Amino acid sequence: MFYLSELKHTVRVPPHLLNLPLEDAIKSVLQNVFLDKVLANLGLCVSVYDIKSVEGGFVLPGDGAATYQVGFRIVVFRPFVGEVISAKLKESDANGLRLTLGFFEDIYVPAPFLPTTSRCEADPYNRNQKRWVWEHDGQDYDIDDSCQIKFRVESISYPTVPIERAEDAKPFAPMVVTGNLDDDGLGLVSWWEDFDVIDPEACETED
Amino acid sequence: MKIVKENAGALTNFEVLDLLNSRGASKDTTRVIAPVTRSEYKVYDYLMETAACTQTRERVAKFAEKCKDFKVAKAEILNIINIRPSSIVELMPIIEKPDDRDLDSDGILELVQDLLPPPPKIETPKDAEEDETETNDEEA
Numbered sequence: 599m600f601y602l603s604e605l606k607h608t609v610r611v612p613p614h615l616l617n618l619p620l621e622d623a624i625k626s627v628l629q630n631v632f633l634d635k636v637l638a639n640l641g642l643c644v645s646v647y648d649i650k651s652v653e654g655g656f657v658l659p660g661d662g663a664a665t666y667q668v669g670f671r672i673v674v675f676r677p678f679v680g681e682v683i684s685a686k687l688k689e690s691d692a693n694g695l696r697l698t699l700g701f702f703e704d705i706y707v708p709a710p711f712l713p714t715t716s717r718c719e720a721d722p723y724n725r726n727q728k729r730w731v732w733e734h735d736g737q738d739y740d741i742d743d744s745c746q747i748k749f750r751v752e753s754i755s756y757p758t759v760p761i762e763r764a765e766d767a768k769p770f771a772p773m774v775v776t777g778n779l780d781d782d783g784l785g786l787v788s789w790w791e792d793f794d795v796i797d798p799e800a801c802e803t804e805d
Numbered sequence: 806m807k808i809v810k811e812n813a814g815a816l817t818n819f820e821v822l823d824l825l826n827s828r829g830a831s832k833d834t835t836r837v838i839a840p841v842t843r844s845e846y847k848v849y850d851y852l853m854e855t856a857a858c859t860q861t862r863e864r865v866a867k868f869a870e871k872c873k874d875f876k877v878a879k880a881e882i883l884n885i886i887n888i889r890p891s892s893i894v895e896l897m898p899i900i901e902k903p904d905d906r907d908l909d910s911d912g913i914l915e916l917v918q919d920l921l922p923p924p925p926k927i928e929t930p931k932d933a934e935e936d937e938t939e940t941n942d943e944e945a
Contacts, residue, residue, distance in 0.1 A: 599887060600821045604810035634844035640811060645824060645845050671813060673821060675848075681884055682899050684855065701847035746854075748888075750898055783898040790894050 599681060602647055602671050603640055607631070609668045610661075621649055624668055632672060634701075636772035638756045641676030642702055675702060677751045677775060684787065685777075687743040691728050692718055697747060697777060704771040707749060711778040712741075713785055732785065739789055746787045749777035815879075818857035818887045819865050825849045856889035856924040868920040875913055876906070889921050890914065 607628070615623035625646055632643040651669040658665055677683060685697040685705060694712065697705040709718075713732040721729040732739040741747070753776045760770065779785045829839035830849045841849070852858065865886055872882045881899055890896040896910055897903050903910070 599818065599883075600816040602813040602816060603808065604813045606807040606809050608806075629842060633842055637806075637808075640808065644821065644848050647824065669809065673816060673824065678880060680901055681880070682888055684888065700851040701844060748895075748898070781898050783894040783896075790892070 599675065599677050599683060600644065601641065601674050601676050603674050604650070604669070604671050606667065606669050609666050610663050611666060612663045620652065624649060624652065624666060628668070628670060628672075636756070637674070638772070641674035642773060644673040644675050644701070647671040647673050677754060679751050679753060681751045682748055682784070683751065683777075684746040684748045687741065687747055689727060690721075690730055690741065695730065695741065695747075695779075697749060702773075702775075704773060705749070705775045705777050707777045707779055711752060711776070711780055713780050716741075732789075739786070741786065744786070744788065747779070748784050748787060749779055750781065750784055752776040752778045815883055817865060817883055818852050818855055819860045819862075821848065822852040822857045823862065825852075855887065856921065857887070859922040859924060860886070864920050864922070868916065871916055871920070872913070875909055875916075877908070877913070885913070885917065886921065889917060889924060891917070891923065 609624055609627050609631075611620075611623050611627055615626065618626070628646050628649075633645070634643065636642050647670070649668060649670045651667075653667040655664050655666055657663070683699070685699050687695060688698040688703060689696040692709075694709045695707040696703070697707065699705070709716075712730055713734070715733045716730050717733065718728050718730055721727045730741040732741065755774050755776075756772060757770075757774060759772075760767075763770075783790055825841060825845060825848070828841050828845075830836060830841045830846065831839065832853065836846065868886060869882055872885070877885075877900070881901070884899045885896070888895065888899060890899065891914070893910055893914065896914060900906070900908065900910075
């Protein structure tokens with residue numbers, strides 16, 4: 599889920615940070631530049647881990663600030679395909695679900711990846727949304743935001759910034775994770791809580 | 806910007822939480838003073854709800870070491886530490902192609918029970934409870 603990545607960047611340290619130790623000053627500049635942003639094919643930058651090297655310190659002509667070549671490590675959020683992550687429900691509509699981790703909200707579960715024999719119905723609490731219900735053994739299991747939802751990462755994509763934007767298009771997301779709920783153990787955590795109790799009997803009858 | 810090494814090592818949830826804790830991140834009111842940015846706090850708040858918040862460095866290291874005997878991939882060990890499966894049905898989605906492999910899943914689950922502490926129970930919303938007690942007091 600989280601990885602360390604090693605980067606090199608040219609950092610301009612403005613003079614108002616000169617009262618800080620150099621490393622702290624560079625770190626605060628790096629935090630402003632990278633944190634909470636997605637680097638294409640690398641992931642969402644979460645935190646500056648450490649600074650490995652600082653070179654230079656040139657004052658370029660016509661510029662009132664020192665410029666350093668900084669090598670540093672950064673913690674990125676980049677789920678791998680096949681990973682199981684627990685998230686919370688953010689939205690659900692006819693196309694599927696949208697899940698959130700709190701710090702990352704572009705996780706989509708399209709309708710074909712919902713548990714098999716799911717149906718979509720009107721949400722009694724929110725008329726702008728639809729609710730998905732999983733039918734299993736004649737019982738209905740709602741997909742709602744009552745507890746955490748586990749999903750498996752199906753794919754990760756980094757769409758390029760669109761040149762033209764349609765009127766009703768969704769806000770641009772630089773990193774989109776597609777999730778899958780269609781497997782035993784995935785979906786709402788509460789669905790599987792008492793599974794162990796039922797399990798032995800079910801196995802015996804199957805055998 | 807230049808990417809020197811895309812993957813300089815994977816981190817478990819616990820290690821990220823530990824990093825933020827070492828900077829002074831916390832749940833109480835001192836959190837505004839600590840040098841932790843708002844986006845980092847969002848990650849912190851997420852991680853505090855996962856199994857990572859009760860794990861310790863020694864136990865995670867010991868678990869990873871012992872897991873090597875079970876023929877599971879590194880990514881799967883990482884995922885097991887992050888999710889902390891307590892039953893077979895939670896473990897199965899983490900394992901790739903569990904039917905084709907000869908895995909001692911009970912052994913893994915036992916190891917999880919032994920070494921990784923259970924995640925905190927999700928508390929019922931406190932405000933609702935407090936409201937109830939308040940109304941009770943008023944009635945009394």
